[in-house]
Amino acid sequence: MAEERMGLIGRLWAMLLRVGPWTAIGLFVGGIVVWGGFNWTLELTNTETFCISCHEMKENVFKEYRLTSHYQNRTGVRATCPDCHVPKEWIFKVARKIQATNELWHHFLGTIDTREKFQAKRAELAQHEWDRMKANDSRECRNCHAFEYMDYGKQERRANTAHPKGFDDAKTCIDCHKGIAHRRPPTEQNIGAPKKAALLNPR
Amino acid sequence: MSKAPITLLTVLAAAALALSTNLLAQDRPQSLRGATPLTEIPKVGLHQRGPNQGPIPRNYVQQPPLVPHKIEGYQIDMNFNKCMDCHGWSKAKEADATKVSLTHFRDQASGAELANISPARFFCNQCHVPQVAAKPLVGNSFKPIGALARPGRK
Numbered sequence: 001m002a003e004e005r006m007g008l009i010g011r012l013w014a015m016l017l018r019v020g021p022w023t024a025i026g027l028f029v030g031g032i033v034v035w036g037g038f039n040w041t042l043e044l045t046n047t048e049t050f051c052i053s054c055h056e057m058k059e060n061v062f063k064e065y066r067l068t069s070h071y072q073n074r075t076g077v078r079a080t081c082p083d084c085h086v087p088k089e090w091i092f093k094v095a096r097k098i099q100a101t102n103e104l105w106h107h108f109l110g111t112i113d114t115r116e117k118f119q120a121k122r123a124e125l126a127q128h129e130w131d132r133m134k135a136n137d138s139r140e141c142r143n144c145h146a147f148e149y150m151d152y153g154k155q156e157r158r159a160n161t162a163h164p165k166g167f168d169d170a171k172t173c174i175d176c177h178k179g180i181a182h183r184r185p186p187t188e189q190n191i192g193a194p195k196k197a198a199l200l201n202p203r
Numbered sequence: 204m205s206k207a208p209i210t211l212l213t214v215l216a217a218a219a220l221a222l223s224t225n226l227l228a229q230d231r232p233q234s235l236r237g238a239t240p241l242t243e244i245p246k247v248g249l250h251q252r253g254p255n256q257g258p259i260p261r262n263y264v265q266q267p268p269l270v271p272h273k274i275e276g277y278q279i280d281m282n283f284n285k286c287m288d289c290h291g292w293s294k295a296k297e298a299d300a301t302k303v304s305l306t307h308f309r310d311q312a313s314g315a316e317l318a319n320i321s322p323a324r325f326f327c328n329q330c331h332v333p334q335v336a337a338k339p340l341v342g343n344s345f346k347p348i349g350a351l352a353r354p355g356r357k
Contacts, residue, residue: 068276179285183283191324
């Protein structure tokens with residue numbers, strides 16, 4: 001009866017007296033170690049080095065990404081895998097990390113452990129990323145590219161025509177900028193023989 | 204020796220010119236934002252045009268049109284042809300781009316008209332090439348034919 005009226009701080013104080021100061025300090029330090037360790041691991045798995053430690057990433061998507069301007073460019077400012085593929089905000093990041101355990105599972109299953117298997121699945125995997133970016137309004141692009149700060153005067157002819165138009169039509173980055181960091185999957189484009197298992201001419 | 208008076212005269216003339224423009228400008232003060240009142244937003248001029256340009260005129264009738272923009276990093280492989288993103292018939296209007304020529308739908312071996320662009324035309328930059336501002340290594344006296352000659356064109 002008496003404890004109910006003490007409130008949160010009072011009850012915590014009572015609990016502390018019960019377990020003793022050393023246990024309390026131990027719990028506090030333990031908390032720091034566990035939480036710090038959790039975040040440390042989270043950051044460790046959020047690096048390019050970690051991503052390309054799997055050959056699926058190193059031999060396929062990373063190789064082709066090295067030829068694009070997000071890897072190497074005039075100014076040397078670059079994006080690494082997690083910059084585009086892992087959200088920056090903590091809650092979204094943890095959600096994506098939990099989702100990514102599925103990728104670990106498929107790594108051990110060997111779902112895309114050869115070039116041929118990867119090529120066969122490329123359209124599906126690309127579509128997942130496009131859907132994710134479309135759903136979150138290209139949030140990861142916007143960590144660096146904010147259209148509010150675009151200087152159309154410094155953009156080239158095609159860009160300074162397309163950008164204001166696209167924003168007016170409420171388009172998001174990925175609607176137009178597909179395949180800027182990785183190769184596009186088989187796509188039906190009305191050129192040559194019809195493609196097998198092709199995507200239907202998305203923009 | 205004779206150069207000194209000329210230099211002096213030039214300096215004086217320049218000073219006079221500067222002074223007169225200064226006096227004229229005092230009638231109507233000019234600022235970087237022009238004469239637009241502070242309560243209004245000045246109209247922005249035309250966007251600066253980058254190194255990319257509109258279509259480049261042809262020099263001879265059968266010339267494959269040149270690519271007037273950057274194509275660095277454009278994917279053209281068995282899966283995807285980046286050029287089709289704008290120059291394909293279903294995309295050209297929205298992208299405000301030149302659509303692929305009708306001649307590209309003809310099968311060159313049989314002469315048949317195809318429903319799709321001929322696979323022989325897949326690699327666009329075999330014929331259509333981008334341009335760079337490079338100094339020609341040798342002189343060139345080529346002149347476009349009369350049919351393509353336009354007034355004011357070299």
